[in-house]
Amino acid sequence: MSKEAERAALEADKQRLIREGELYRIKVVHAKALVGNALQPDALVQGVVEHAVGLAQSRLGGLLQPGGLQGMDVKWLMPYAVTVGSFLMRKRMFKPMLVLVAAAGLGAAWLRRRRTVETEQE
Template sequence: MSKEAERAAVEADKQRLIREGELYRIKVVHAKALVGNALQPDALLHGAVDQAIGMAQARLGGLLQPGGLKSVNFKALLPYALTVGSYIARKRLVKPAMGVALAAGVGMAWLLRRQPAPQDEQE
């Protein structure tokens, strides 16, 4: 190789390294911005709610009909549940609400026990 070809190759390597360094700095700035946004209180709360909903679906999924809790859209129901919960708390109806929930649970258990068990097919 001639001296000019070597200089051109070295210059090309320098330019490539400079571009890679710029890209690396841009990625670092972008990552810092993502972390800053992820640490905002609303993003933390949203992540915690998503985690709790996922855990509830995983733990309680087999309790309901086929499909489990996957067919229930908890994210759509959560604002209504919070509204009802805050109304109950403001009006100091916590104990009556717990009584109604207990009665509903006992009623559901009674209904589920009354249903005839599915019979297996006989050969």
């Protein structure tokens, strides 16, 4: 190789390294922005709500219907449930709400037990 070809190859390598460094710095800035955005209160609350919905679907899905919650979009219902829950908390109706939830739970358990007894008798 001639000296000019070596110089051109070194210059090309140098330019490639500079572009890679710029790309690396851009990725670092982007990652910092993503982390900063993920730590915003509204993003944290959204993550918590999505986690709670997933947990409710996995734990309570069998109580509502035999196939789970596939036919019902719980994520669509959650804003309404949060609105109703916040209204009840503002009006200081927490204890009556707990009584209502407990009664609904007992009713669901009674219905489920009754259905299992009926299916066993058949």
